[in-house]
Amino acid sequence: MSEQAPPQNESPTTTVETKEASPVYRGPHSETVLATIDGFPRAQHVLPLEAQHIEFVRDAVRAADPKTPKTAYKLLTALAGFTAWALEQDLPLAPDRVLTPDRVDEYLSTGRRRDLAPGTRATLRTQLRRVARATTRTAPWPAETNFVYLRPNRFLPPYTPAQIKHYWDAASLQPTLRLRRYMTCLLVFAHGAGLRSIEIRALTAADISLGASEEAGWLVHASPRGTARGRTVPVLRRYDRAVAQLRVDRPTGALAGRYDDDPDDPLAKIRGQLRLPTSLPPLDPRRLRNTWLCEHLDRGVALRPLLEAAGVKSLRISEMLPYLQEVNATARLAGN
Structure with missing residues (x-):
């Protein structure tokens, strides 16, 4: 056929x-x-x-x-x-x-x-x-x-506790002392004290001091760019040893390493050289700071002292809600 x-x-x-x-x-x-x-x-x-x-x-x-x-x-x-x-x-x-x-x-x-x-x-x-x-x-x-278009000032999601732990593991495995020191500073001061990258770049050992009480631990003094004013923020106690080691290793000069005064984020180039597992998202100082904010809100830190510690006048609470812990607040709302 x-x-x-x-x-x-x-x-x-x-x-x-x-x-x-x-x-x-x-x-x-x-x-x-x-x-x-x-x-x-x-x-x-x-x-x-x-x-x-x-x-x-x-x-x-x-x-x-x-x-x-x-x-x-x-x-x-x-x-x-x-x-x-x-x-x-x-x-x-x-x-x-x-x-x-x-x-x-x-x-x-x-x-x-x-x-x-x-x-x-x-x-x-x-x-x-x-x-x-x-x-x-x-x-x-x-x-x-x-989908919501990503605005430059959109609240970026915080990292998970597991991701923070893996970043610390990766920090000790960086191929050079400069990268190890920079990544340690980023974790200690962005996640440990809520500092911005632009504030971390100029920190020296002189900006770190012990609190007046055992309760406070280490305090870091951060100054906004181009101003004489600043704020003092307690560093998370879990990072006490890391802070002490940074002060010993770098008694003078910027703790995070050399930087240029001109660019807005002069340490971005160093951040691009970090060696991280592909299973981890990129290390972003803004997300570390947001992680710090969410952790303190989950701990019940009052809003006013948290705003003062963060150096801001307001927070995008509506954008943060998906990342905050859900607790049974009925008793508190009832005044008990």
Whole structure:
């Protein structure tokens, strides 16, 4: 029996297109959109990516289901830049391990991207988030309907106790004394006293003193940039030994190491050199400070002294609520 001919109303071209479609192809893309993805990068573009890395970018964008060639190309270029950065950091090109909110945040806050206009960074974040949500299964991206655009001053989630412990383990394994000292200072003063990175950079042994009572332990005096005023904050007692060792190891000069007066975050470059397990999120001083805030609220520290210790006039309590412990407050609310 002869091979059955295709129906008169079915185009042979359509049959071929369906057969050659990518296994991750999930939508009614036009031939032009697929050609844009398959032809990336264009001849005039030089990318520090090998063939398998470029294929990772193409497959991820196919999964994102762009509707137009222009959208597809924007997603391709955004992901290509992110992929090149991930390879520089020795991160595995597995979507659930690299296309996570923490990694995207780290990418957009380091290197030349820090100098981009806020709107440009927001656009990049949107593009990377779209690809990530199409290709990841376990990465903690919020649902589309619940997504809130990340503002520069958004309350970043605190670290878990297990993550803090692992950061301390990683601090002792840093390859150089400079990195070990810097990471220790970050953990002690951002998580232990709620200091900002810009306050930690100028701390010296002279800024650390013992409290008047055994109850207080070590106190750290932090001064806002460009002002003579400051505040004195108790350091968590669990870090007593680390504080004493920092003062012994660095009796003069900045405890965290040399720094430049010009940049807003001169220690960001050092932070980018830290060697951390890929299972841990990036180490962010803002998240360490937020961890300190949430822990003190959970301990029942009154709001006024906490604001004074943090050096702020208000807190975004509504954004912090998901990270605070839930307790049965019925008795307290009843006045008991």
